Amino acid sequence: MEKALAFIKIELKALLREPVSIFFMVILPIILTVVFGGTFGDEMTPYGENVKGIDMVVPVNIVFLLANAGLMGIPITILELKEQGVLKRYSTYPINLRFYFLSLAFTFALVSLLSTFLFGALAFIRYNASFYMNFWECILFIFAYSWIILIFYSIGFLFALFIKSARTASIVTSGFFLAMIFTSGVALPLDSLPEYVQFVAKIFPMSHSIEFVQYLWISELSFNEHFAHIIYLLVAGIVMLIVLRSVKIRWD
Amino acid sequence: MAIEIRNLRKTYGDKKVLDDINIVIDQQGVYLIAGPNGSGKTTLLEILVGLRKMDHGQVRIHQVSSDDVKIKKMVGFLTQQNTLRRNVTVREELNHVKELFGLKIDTYQYLEKFKLQEYYDQKTKNLSGGTKRRLLIAMLFMPGYEIIVLDEPVSGLDTYSRDEIWNLIREYAENHIVIVSDHYLNQAAQYSDYIFLINKGKIVLEGKTEQILKEFQHDYVIKTRRKNHEELLKMIKRKEILRNLKVSGSVYNYFINREDYDDVKCLLSHQKFRLHPVNLEDIYFYHTGELLKEVEEV
Numbered sequence: 430m431e432k433a434l435a436f437i438k439i440e441l442k443a444l445l446r447e448p449v450s451i452f453f454m455v456i457l458p459i460i461l462t463v464v465f466g467g468t469f470g471d472e473m474t475p476y477g478e479n480v481k482g483i484d485m486v487v488p489v490n491i492v493f494l495l496a497n498a499g500l501m502g503i504p505i506t507i508l509e510l511k512e513q514g515v516l517k518r519y520s521t522y523p524i525n526l527r528f529y530f531l532s533l534a535f536t537f538a539l540v541s542l543l544s545t546f547l548f549g550a551l552a553f554i555r556y557n558a559s560f561y562m563n564f565w566e567c568i569l570f571i572f573a574y575s576w577i578i579l580i581f582y583s584i585g586f587l588f589a590l591f592i593k594s595a596r597t598a599s600i601v602t603s604g605f606f607l608a609m610i611f612t613s614g615v616a617l618p619l620d621s622l623p624e625y626v627q628f629v630a631k632i633f634p635m636s637h638s639i640e641f642v643q644y645l646w647i648s649e650l651s652f653n654e655h656f657a658h659i660i661y662l663l664v665a666g667i668v669m670l671i672v673l674r675s676v677k678i679r680w681d
Numbered sequence: 682m683a684i685e686i687r688n689l690r691k692t693y694g695d696k697k698v699l700d701d702i703n704i705v706i707d708q709q710g711v712y713l714i715a716g717p718n719g720s721g722k723t724t725l726l727e728i729l730v731g732l733r734k735m736d737h738g739q740v741r742i743h744q745v746s747s748d749d750v751k752i753k754k755m756v757g758f759l760t761q762q763n764t765l766r767r768n769v770t771v772r773e774e775l776n777h778v779k780e781l782f783g784l785k786i787d788t789y790q791y792l793e794k795f796k797l798q799e800y801y802d803q804k805t806k807n808l809s810g811g812t813k814r815r816l817l818i819a820m821l822f823m824p825g826y827e828i829i830v831l832d833e834p835v836s837g838l839d840t841y842s843r844d845e846i847w848n849l850i851r852e853y854a855e856n857h858i859v860i861v862s863d864h865y866l867n868q869a870a871q872y873s874d875y876i877f878l879i880n881k882g883k884i885v886l887e888g889k890t891e892q893i894l895k896e897f898q899h900d901y902v903i904k905t906r907r908k909n910h911e912e913l914l915k916m917i918k919r920k921e922i923l924r925n926l927k928v929s930g931s932v933y934n935y936f937i938n939r940e941d942y943d944d945v946k947c948l949l950s951h952q953k954f955r956l957h958p959v960n961l962e963d964i965y966f967y968h969t970g971e972l973l974k975e976v977e978e979v
């Protein structure tokens with residue numbers, strides 16, 4: 430436990446001192462809340478009685494944040510540490526490198542949580558967002574939050590294993606992240622996109638995560654109606670766990 | 682035996698990097714692994730500390746195989762690269778090691794002997810190359826590993842920084858086993874107890890520094906450029922000096938014996954020729970035909 434704390438402490442300091450990471454993980458979600466909250470935060474939505482625009486902004490923002498941290502933050506950080514030789518140094522310490530990566534993921538999760546509290550508080554205080562979830566839905570939300578972290582962080586970790594440099598990772602993961610945004614149904618309605626794009630959207634975890642968290646957030650999640658999203662997310666998370674257990678982790 | 686390497690072989694694709702390496706170390710001191718770039722030093726050290734797998738052979742430290750995680754508690758490793766985190770301070774790096782190893786030391790006090798206290802609250806990215814190296818060595822010494830392995834710890838540093846680092850290494854070696862690789866052979870040899878000369882993945886010569894120098898068949902070397910070679914050769918022939926010629930590019934090296942020294946000492950006053958007692962780099966060159974560093978101006 431002390432070793433985990435030692436790694437989390439140093440990763441947290443390094444992450445909080447990295448302006449680009451802080452922009453994408455903390456500042457950007459706040460900007461999105463202010464822009465969308467100010468533009469249509471007060472407008473009624475077709476999602477339910479009294480459900481306003483800001484109530485849909487918060488869950489979308491949460492998934493964007495977790496996807497961004499996982500798909501871009503994790504691989505770029507790991508590859509930079511690899512290029513600097515830090516992973517090689519850590520490999521000579523009496524710890525398992527897998528344990529170090531878990532600490533790194535925990536650090537990113539911690540900052541994601543902090544960011545969620547910040548833009549969440551802004552949505553409630555400034556834009557009068559409503560809270561709809563009951564106790565059990567809150568528990569499910571915490572589980573879903575962690576599960577989505579598992580999926581996106583794992584994909585990011587796999588990127589780090591197969592991409593050679595931080596520079597390449599930056600290009601590849603940005604492209605992947607943009608593709609996910611445009612097929613998530615948030616930037617453009619999915620129905621308006623060509624059929625093959627809709628098919629691709631269903632392969633990516635972004636659209637499923639957004640749908641699931643949105644409906645859960647406004648207390649409208651139904652097992653029958655959202656069965657496909659629930660199954661997709663469960664299977665994706667389990668597959669990631671299996672893949673992570675089987676990949677060989679090396680410093681180089 | 683503290684360290685035992687038997688019949689170690691390693692290839693990268695078709696290239697043989699290490700070929701039947703045998704090393705046994707059982708006493709404290711500084712053990713130098715010297716050879717030019719690409720001779721297999723780094724691969725050897727990385728296999729020793731468990732960072733790389735070998736193709737064949739056996740590497741054991743206190744009877745524990747090098748791929749066993751247990752050796753990471755016994756052996757510390759300093760890589761060639763400066764592997765400090767960029768966005769953290771010296772204090773944070775040291776405290777990180779302290780917490781990972783559960784040490785009870787005052788990290789500020791600890792830095793005194795490394796002359797690094799003034800940098801305690803500075804970010805590591807602002808330190809000079811030599812200071813970064815000293816800090817990494819301070820971090821390496823912190824857990825008190827029984828064996829430490831340093832891969833070219835003074836590479837790229839100025840002479841003063843190199844001496845400072847060698848002194849720190851020498852001091853640690855009083856109670857520990859220290860294995861160091863380097864290609865500044867003559868300087869490294871001053872601080873080493875035992876030397877392994879490696880070339881193209883093979884150990885070509887090993888022994889104590891004095892013993893290697895003493896047992897070498899020649900005592901002096903005369904160096905000259907190709908354009909001055911004829912002149913030198915005429916003189917050597919005229920005086921019937923027994924010699925052994927080794928050529929590296931445009932540099933001609935005549936290895937001669939002590940009894941012929943008087944006949945050639947007049948060369949000391951010539952700018953075109955360099956006459957000096959044989960040193961380890963000359964011996965390395967004699968055995969391998971390869972120079973460990975750029976040829977000094979003749």
